Amino acid sequence: MVTRTVRIGSSHGLHARPAKLFTQAAAAAPGPVTIAKGDGKPVNAASILGVISLGVEHGDYVTLSTDAEGAEATLDELTELLVTDHDES
Amino acid sequence: MRIAGTGIGQGVATGRVALMPEPLATPSDAQSTIGVEAEKARSVESLGRVARALEERGATAGGTARDVLEAQAMMAEDPTLSDSIDELLGQGKTAERAVSEAFAAFRDQLAAMGGYLGERAADLDDVAQRVIADLLGVPAPGVPELDEPFVLVARDLAPADTALLDLDKVLALVTSDGGPTSHTAILAREKSIVAIVGAADALSLDEGQTVVVDAAAGVVVADPSADEVASAEARIAERAALVDAPATPGALADGTAVPLLANLGSSKAAQAAADGGAEGVGLFRTEFLFLDAGGSAPTIEEQRAHYVELLEAFPGKKVVVRLLDAGADKPLAFLNDAHEENPALGLRGLRALRVSEDILREQLTALAEADKRTSADLWVMAPMVSTVEETEYIVGLSKELGLKTAGIMVEVPSIALMADKVFETADFASIGTNDLTQYTLAADRLLGSVASFQDPWHPAVLRLVGEVGASGARASKPVGICGEAAADPLLAVVLVGLGATTLSMSPSALADVRASLARYTLDEARRLAETALAASGAAEARAAVTAALESLKETHS
Incomplete structure (x- = not known):
């Protein structure tokens, strides 16, 4: 199991558009990925409802986990999405 | 066939009917008769179909x-x-019921989290309704999606429906329920949409049927004759010319100036309002x-940039900015996160700002800085002021931070009754008729069951307006109106008769109000105001003023 803890960069947290982008990427990953907020219960990262209902805000820490093939590359890609501020325009 | 109802505004429209599908009932919890696997296939298929359609x-x-x-x-x-x-289907439920229950569980979870997540709850409801409609083989609820413009006929429209309304597609609104204060009527007034509400027989109209919707006469004509259509089209052209006519400053027939200002919610709309003939901004939210x-x-920097953009659209003109108005209908967690039993009577408006004085000071500072960089005449006002002490506080603080003109909003009866004392400190007052009506009649303006009380024509509300108008005149200080009421062409005249010196409204209402004011002198407006004040209720006031106008028309001609 590969895990990574990331600080959320999006100024609106992980809902609306950032949640959509993140779940789309997680769904496209080669295997199941989970996301947990703080010490909370992990949820399926490919579930937009699961991700939104974590109520993740800007600056919160989340932990991504996967044991699928290419885990490191998958987590690199997802981390990139989480640290980016998608609401900046 | 002619269907009578209450017309909103003076417009007329003609086109084909699109019926708004009825909201779906919650599917029954009867056991499935076709088995788990068949139900599962049905639900997967519908969910996929709806997802593809949404994409x-x-x-x-x-x-x-x-x-x-x-x-x-x-x-x-x-x-x-x-x-x-799948779990619910495993219990033998139908696909409709399982979809409904599963969505509802997530919906409640999101709604309970509030804020942004609460908004996602409405999105989820919409998806659920679409899937259930697909399973049942009925049209999805909500505003119909047609390529051609249409006359929307509905029982009534919910705020969620109107938010999705594509105004370019809607020629007119006709509802069987709801009155002149329903959400539909408010939307129609705000956006200048031709509308007839409370037309009880409207649901007997057929999809695609041609109608003429005459708001001025309060009637929907089904299957109109060629003459009726031609006459409607002539009136539509006439009104379009009125809107396109060069906007003159607002004034009564005797030349008394009544500046017409715009209500704006974002600096992006400022230029369009200025182009549309607004003589300034009477309410910037x-x-x-x-x-x-x-x-x-x-x-402060972010705020200043927005204020500068706003002020630059109105060089040399008056722009009234309302300080942050967090409250019952627009909660801001960082100002007041506490659950309140009666949020409309709670820590809102200026009360909330005072508790977080740093936010208030930052906003005033950003405004003062923007004022220095532009040539507009910036005024600031505080929302939800209920005492003279609060007036002194906010006017004092505004001046201390460099603002030249500071006033208050009159939304609470207590402050309307104390208007003479208010003008000893405040530079001006602006009456928010929506809240003033809610507080005067003790009827929550967000609650449908008491919506019939929310009528600014009520003489109790008008007497309070008159109180403020008279005190303002004695102190030679301006009294503005920035609520819904100012956008009603007839009520606007009454408000001027009660002492309002400026009227502020959504830019789309400016043309009709301008034309209405130009028909009456100040004396006539005052007499109409007295007629309204003497009535026993809102409907009576409206009827008495309408009747008085008829006799005025006769003397004019």
Whole structure:
């Protein structure tokens, strides 16, 4: 199991558009990925409802986990999405 | 066939009817008769079909709508939701029922989290309704999506429906329920949409039937004759010419100036309002700046940039900015996160700002800085002021931070009754008729069951307006109106008769109000005001003023 803890960069947290982008990427990953907020219960990262209902805000820490093939590359890609501020325009 | 109802405004429209599908009932909890596997196949198929349709609409819509629609498509095919639907199907429920229950569980979870997540709850409801409609083989509820413009006929419209309304497609609104103060009527007035509400027989109209909707006469004519259509089209052209006519400053027939100002919610709309003939801004709402900034207040620099953009659209003109008005209908967690039993009577408006004085000081500072950089005449006013002490506080603080003109909003009866004392300190007052009506009649303006009380024509409200108008005149200080009431062409005349010196409204209402004011002298407006004050209720006041106008018309001709 590969895990990574990331600080959320999006100024609106992980809902609306950032949640959509993140779940789309997680769904496209080669295997199941989970996301947990703080010490909370992990949820399926490919579930937009699961991700939104974590109520993740800007600056919160989340932990991504996967044991699928290419885990490191998958987590690199997802981390990139989480640290980016998608609401900046 | 002619169907009578209450017309909103003076407009007329003609076109084909599109009926708004009825909201779906919650599917019954009867056991499935076709078995778990068959129900599962049905639900997967419908969820997929709805997701594809949403994606398709997203691709057509583009922009931010695309993101919302794509997110909705993902919700329909969400793996967690699908697990929960499968579990419910395993208990022998029908696909309709399982979809309904599974969505509702997530919906409640999101709604309970509030804020942004609460908004996602409405998105989820919409997806659920679409899927259930697909399973039942009935049209999806909500505003119909047609290529051609149409006359929308509905029982009544909910705020969620009107938010999605594509105004370019809607020629007119006709509802069987609701009165002149319903959400539909308010929307119609705000956006200048031709509307007839409370037309009880409207639901007997057929999809695609041609109608003439005459708001001035309060009648829908089904299957009109060629003459009736031609006469409607002539009136539509006449009104279009009125709107396109060069906008003159607002004035009564005797030349008394009544500046017509715009209500704005964002600096982006400022230029369009100025182009549309607004002589300034009578109400600039600043909530959006704070709502858009997410969980915290925007910085002084961010605020200043927005204010500068706004002020630059009105060089040399008056711009009245309302300080942050967090409250019952627009909560901002960083100002007041506490649950209140009666939020309309709670820590809102100036009360909330005073508790977070740093946010208030930052906003005033940003405004003062923007004022220095531009040539507009900036006024600031505080919302939800209920005492003279609060008036002294906010006027004092505004001046201390460099603002030249500071006043208050009159939304609470207590402050209307104390208007003479208010003008000893405040430079001006602006009456917010929506809240003033809610507080005077003790009827929550967000609660449908008491909506009939929310009528600014009520003489109790008008007497309070008169109180403020008279005190303002004695102190030689301006009294503005910035509520819904100012956009009603007839009530606008009454308000001027009660002492209002400026009227502020959504820019789309300016042309009709301008034309209405130009028909009466100040003396006539005062007499109409007395007629309204002497009535026993809102409907009686409206009827008495309408009757008085008829006799005025006769003397004019």
